[in-house]
Amino acid sequence: MSRTGIVPTVAPGAATAPGTASGQAGDAATARPAVDRCPGILRLHDAGDGGLARVRVPGGRLSRRTLTTLADATRLGNGLAELTSRASVQVRGLPADAAAPLVALLAAGELLPSRAHDRVRNVLASPLAGRVPGALGAAHGSLGDFTAASAHGSLGDVAAASAHGSLLPTDALVAQLDAALCADPALAALPGRFLFALDDGAGFVDVAASDVALVAEPIARVPGRSAGADPRDAGGGDRAAGATAGARFRLHLAAIPTTLTVEPGDAVPLLLRTALTFLTLRAELAPTAWHVADLPDGAAALAAALTTALAHASSGRSLVQETSDRPLLAPGALIQADGRVAITALPPLARLDTRQLDGLSELLVAHGLDDARLSTARTITVPDIEADRADAVAAGLRALGLVTTPDSGWRGLTACSGAGACRRALVDVRAAAAVRATQRGPQAPAEHWSACPRRCGMKRDVAVGIVAGDDTLLMTRAGVARGEATDVEHALELLTTTDERPAA
Numbered sequence: 001m002s003r004t005g006i007v008p009t010v011a012p013g014a015a016t017a018p019g020t021a022s023g024q025a026g027d028a029a030t031a032r033p034a035v036d037r038c039p040g041i042l043r044l045h046d047a048g049d050g051g052l053a054r055v056r057v058p059g060g061r062l063s064r065r066t067l068t069t070l071a072d073a074t075r076l077g078n079g080l081a082e083l084t085s086r087a088s089v090q091v092r093g094l095p096a097d098a099a100a101p102l103v104a105l106l107a108a109g110e111l112l113p114s115r116a117h118d119r120v121r122n123v124l125a126s127p128l129a130g131r132v133p134g135a136l137g138a139a140h141g142s143l144g145d146f147t148a149a150s151a152h153g154s155l156g157d158v159a160a161a162s163a164h165g166s167l168l169p170t171d172a173l174v175a176q177l178d179a180a181l182c183a184d185p186a187l188a189a190l191p192g193r194f195l196f197a198l199d200d201g202a203g204f205v206d207v208a209a210s211d212v213a214l215v216a217e218p219i220a221r222v223p224g225r226s227a228g229a230d231p232r233d234a235g236g237g238d239r240a241a242g243a244t245a246g247a248r249f250r251l252h253l254a255a256i257p258t259t260l261t262v263e264p265g266d267a268v269p270l271l272l273r274t275a276l277t278f279l280t281l282r283a284e285l286a287p288t289a290w291h292v293a294d295l296p297d298g299a300a301a302l303a304a305a306l307t308t309a310l311a312h313a314s315s316g317r318s319l320v321q322e323t324s325d326r327p328l329l330a331p332g333a334l335i336q337a338d339g340r341v342a343i344t345a346l347p348p349l350a351r352l353d354t355r356q357l358d359g360l361s362e363l364l365v366a367h368g369l370d371d372a373r374l375s376t377a378r379t380i381t382v383p384d385i386e387a388d389r390a391d392a393v394a395a396g397l398r399a400l401g402l403v404t405t406p407d408s409g410w411r412g413l414t415a416c417s418g419a420g421a422c423r424r425a426l427v428d429v430r431a432a433a434a435v436r437a438t439q440r441g442p443q444a445p446a447e448h449w450s451a452c453p454r455r456c457g458m459k460r461d462v463a464v465g466i467v468a469g470d471d472t473l474l475m476t477r478a479g480v481a482r483g484e485a486t487d488v489e490h491a492l493e494l495l496t497t498t499d500e501r502p503a504a
């Protein structure tokens with residue numbers, strides 16, 4: 001932080017900020033409806049296939065018990081739960097009389113610790129938090145022995161693009177933040193889309209989507225510290241525990257890095273203080289703002305307000321963020337810094353049914369594992385697997401219908417609930433998607449199948465869209481109509497022949 005205050009190191013509007021297309025601070029505030037209708041457990045969304053409950057999962061962590069609870073929740077609906085791009089879970093197809101039992105069930109199952117804070121427990125963290133080794137090249141090399149004896153196929157792409165490994169653990173901080181959020185009645189007023197993020201330094205967290213984030217970075221990048229303090233110079237140190245002493249968290253506002261860094265012990269108080277300051281500014285300047293970027297002057301306004309709110313000042317100066325591509329979490333396995341294994345799996349269509357949720361819980365129990373972790377890539381990671389059990393866990397995930405290799409055509413493929421789960425369905429989109437998954441490559445553009453014109457879950461500009469109507473299936477590319485098919489078979493045929501054709 002400069003002597004005069006916390007400074008965003010990129011001009012507002014220079015980076016894409018959450019909730020806006022351009023990142024222009026304040027742009028979206030006037031466009032927001034006065035009432036935030038973001039769904040939760042207590043406020044269901046009336047979707048085409050029935051009531052939809054959005055269940056927040058701080059840090060994406062689902063324990064054995066919460067997995068079982070979610071399985072029971074799906075029994076109240078149409079048997080399906082879907083993973084969201086914010087690492088939450090949506091329970092679908094709920095009839096009106098399921099609302100009260102759902103609340104009771106999820107509250108008893110540790111998924112609704114505070115009714116007042118139902119929709120504000122939005123906390124992203126890496127499924128691999130504190131576990132990614134510093135020298136990924138070495139980690140990949142050691143995967144050779146593991147993969148040679150396994151049936152996983154190509155593993156090890158999980159962290160291929162990570163610049164360095166985990167610098168600071170975040171599991172405990174996520175739990176502390178969740179508890180502190182729920183303990184503060186004032187923070188129940190946060191918008192349902194306001195997003196916290198904690199990145200352990202490995203880069204797997206979608207900080208660009210967050211309102212307030214803390215990102216671990218080597219301490220050598222903080223001015224005034226010696227280069228020798230860089231954990232990358234220390235030859236490993238306590239990497240086996242997935243943490244380094246030579247790192248701090250940097251505060252990011254609306255995805256823009258600021259000059260303020262803190263020790264882990266100050267992380268949760270800073271996040272809470274930042275959220276409270278946002279609420280104060282929101283009340284004064286933009287009562288319908290959902291995000292930091294919605295405030296007039298966005299991150300700069302919040303940084304300035306924080307400067308007066310914080311009791312201490314850091315000794316840092318303004319830094320320009322190093323630009324790097326964020327690594328993507330793909331299906332596969334990673335040998336953790338402590339030698340254990342984390343396996344990431346992809347549920348086809350980003351969806352888990354009752355059987356799969358129960359099965360996941362049973363798999364954790366069978367192998368003595370604590371939890372499975374959701375990511376914004378709509379994957380599930382099972383960390384902390386002893387190496388001699390990794391093959392069995394991977395086999396168990398595949399037996400549940402999950403994909404454990406990165407070369408799957410299921411990546412980027414989604415569909416609505418469809419036949420058997422929604423009475424409006426005109427075609428069986430899930431069966432169609434299963435065929436389509438065999439035709440597509442893992443790098444194919446995002447594709448969504450809708451079983452009726454209501455287009456549940458379909459982005460307006462999805463790269464490839466297929467929408468069933470009474471007589472035909474409409475095919476779109478980037479939101480533009482590109483043809484009609486007489487039936488599902490015809491649509492599959494047309495898709496394979498027009499996959500690479502540019503838009504007219």
Ligand code: SF4
Nearest residue numbers: 048416422452455456
């Ligand atoms: S068929 Fe699909 S798109 Fe239509 S209402 Fe049901 S879930 Fe929504």
